[in-house]
Amino acid sequence: MADQAFVTLATTDKYARGAMVLGKSLRNHNTTRKLVVLICSQVSQPCRSVLMKIFDEVRVVDVLDSGDTAHLAMMKRPDLGVTFTKLHCWNLTNYSKCVFMDADTLVLSNIDDLFDREELSAAPDPGWPDCFNTGVFVFRPSVQTFKQLLHYCTEHGSFDGGDQGVLNGYFSDWATADISKHLPFIYNLSSIAVYTYLPAFKHYGSNAKVVHFLGQTKPWSYTFDPRTKQLSGQEATAHHTFLLDWWTLYSSAVVPMLQEQYVDQPFDSGCVEFQYSDIMTFESGKEEVAASYAQALEPQLSSEERKQKWEQGQADYMGTDSFDNIKRKLDSFLK
Ligand code: UDP
Ligand code: GLC
Ligand code: MN
Numbered sequence: 243m244a245d246q247a248f249v250t251l252a253t254t255d256k257y258a259r260g261a262m263v264l265g266k267s268l269r270n271h272n273t274t275r276k277l278v279v280l281i282c283s284q285v286s287q288p289c290r291s292v293l294m295k296i297f298d299e300v301r302v303v304d305v306l307d308s309g310d311t312a313h314l315a316m317m318k319r320p321d322l323g324v325t326f327t328k329l330h331c332w333n334l335t336n337y338s339k340c341v342f343m344d345a346d347t348l349v350l351s352n353i354d355d356l357f358d359r360e361e362l363s364a365a366p367d368p369g370w371p372d373c374f375n376t377g378v379f380v381f382r383p384s385v386q387t388f389k390q391l392l393h394y395c396t397e398h399g400s401f402d403g404g405d406q407g408v409l410n411g412y413f414s415d416w417a418t419a420d421i422s423k424h425l426p427f428i429y430n431l432s433s434i435a436v437y438t439y440l441p442a443f444k445h446y447g448s449n450a451k452v453v454h455f456l457g458q459t460k461p462w463s464y465t466f467d468p469r470t471k472q473l474s475g476q477e478a479t480a481h482h483t484f485l486l487d488w489w490t491l492y493s494s495a496v497v498p499m500l501q502e503q504y505v506d507q508p509f510d511s512g513c514v515e516f517q518y519s520d521i522m523t524f525e526s527g528k529e530e531v532a533a534s535y536a537q538a539l540e541p542q543l544s545s546e547e548r549k550q551k552w553e554q555g556q557a558d559y560m561g562t563d564s565f566d567n568i569k570r571k572l573d574s575f576l577k
Pocket of ligand 1: 250251252253254257321322324325328343344345346347377455456457458
């Protein structure tokens with residue numbers, strides 16, 4: 243299995259957060275495959291450090307940009323020219339087979355069975371089902387294919403200005419040639435399908451294995467309050483529970499890793515910030531909420547790890563080892 247990998251792409255710090263959550267979700271569902279992320283030089287050092295902890299390989303690649311403003315404008319996504327960078331995944335020739343996943347996807351159950359499929363397997367695009375969506379696809383790295391894809395770009399361009407236009411042009415028999423290359427929609431459930439076909443979503447949605455937050459508004463476009471588990475910043479959406487899944491994983495597993503890298507440097511986690519002064523204003527009883535909030539933002543240490551830190555003089559005075567917590571623990575023994 244060492245020669246098979248899940249691959250994603252993040253050209254910026256924002257998309258890197260998506261990649262971190264995706265990587266964590268793959269690990270949580272016990273994938274046996276390697277995890278690779280392609281990044282560009284723009285991605286900051288703290289983000290690279292976190293990516294290196296989650297992924298087996300972090301590879302820096304050049305930005306490839308279609309620069310095709312006319313087609314991108316038609317899709318109302320001028321930002322997607324850089325998705326040509328995705329084509330670099332064909333250069334990962336140290337792997338024999340890979341599954342590419344957009345950084346705005348979230349894995350809900352183990353999907354290692356995708357490696358039984360052949361290039362190019364993908365799910366239908368919800369907007370035009372005779373095209374495949376390039377948010378999740380199975381491929382075989384090959385420098386020759388990479389060169390042919392670039393050649394295709396120079397000869398024909400991309401009908402949408404992004405990678406999906408090129409890949410559908412190049413693998414043009416996908417719709418008709420081999421049904422085994424059609425992935426079930428539950429491997430790339432676009433969040434917009436919730437609106438376009440609600441009864442189908444209600445009927446089949448619980449089987450979803452991968453949710454894809456396709457479209458301009460991404461999970462990281464919202465603000466999240468871990469205390470109340472509320473999202474704000476955008477209107478309420480029907481795929482709310484998937485967004486909450488994303489935020490729960492991000493706030494509990496990724497934010498602590500980012501905090502560790504940024505140390506005292508301020509960074510915007512996207513979570514409503516917890517102020518130490520809040521503790522002071524909490525009336526008694528509400529401190530439980532404060533403690534659970536603080537805990538959600540803390541790296542989760544086992545009691546053995548915590549004991550070791552305590553013995554090394556690294557007590558968490560503001561959190562688990564705060565005076566109040568110690569007092570509570572003693573009180574519980576004395577009761
Ligand atoms: N991407 C990126 N930087 C960008 C835009 C896109 O790294 O500025 C990558 C990222 O992996 C992303 C994928 O390209 O998930 C496709 O873009 P996006 O998901 O925004 O397109 P959509 O699925 O909404 O059409
Ligand atoms: C699509 C895909 C995305 C791709 C973009 C540009 O909507 O979801 O993965 O990058 O189009 O072609
Ligand atoms: Mn996407």
